[in-house]
Amino acid sequence: MEAAVRPLFRKLMVCGLFVGVLIPAPCRAGLSAASQSPLQVVRNSNQSILDIYAERETINQAAEDEIFRIIDEVTDFEAIAEAVAERFCGKLTAEQCREFKDVFIELLQVSSVRKLGRYRADSFDYLGESRDEGQAVVDTVAHFEEEQLSLVYHLALDEGKWRIVNYVVDDVDTIRNYRKQFKRLFAKKNYEEVVQRLRDRIASYEQEAAQ
DSSP: OOOOOSHHHHHHHHHTOOOOOSSOHHHHHTOOGGGOOHHHHHHHHHHHHHHHHHHOSSOOHHHHHHHHHHHHHHBOHHHHHHHHHTTTGGGSOHHHHHHHHHHHHHHHHHHHHHHHHHSOOSEEEEEEEEEETTEEEEEEEEEETTEEEEEEEEEEEETTEEEEEEEEETTEEHHHHHHHHHHHHHHHSOHHHHHHHHHHHHHHHHHHHHO
């Protein structure tokens, strides 16, 4: 389920760049979670992830668990899955729709840390934010060695906290990209085969983590 985009660096951005903090970003930044602006959420999260890799020679399981808790704090996986699944649930039973979303959420969560460990940005430039009725957009430029690309975070206000609900990498919309991939899958495979493919991918990531 990865986007066909240029170099490995962009592969991370489109499929797995959910970034967070080593310890809760509000503590490091001296701000409560509710008082952080969308740009501060993104900046603090990105910088703290960069700090994790800079401070540690190896990332063990404990560190990965820590990273995931951080990623989960700043990312609304359910909103991403809902936005993708709504295009297909009309042709599924209610039970199938729930299962599809649950398995897809699990894949997003498991893959976020695994992909981040393989491909990650070296630094970011922050260009600003815009807000409109509980929605926000944060424009950044991500750098990796000699490459750079536009990375636009979309956030939504959830119980007083800004959380990432989508991101666009050099005009490649993550949610739209997943919808296209599932559309192709459902055109070739039945529901059970699609869900099994997701479960197989989850198992593959978990096996990788155990090595």
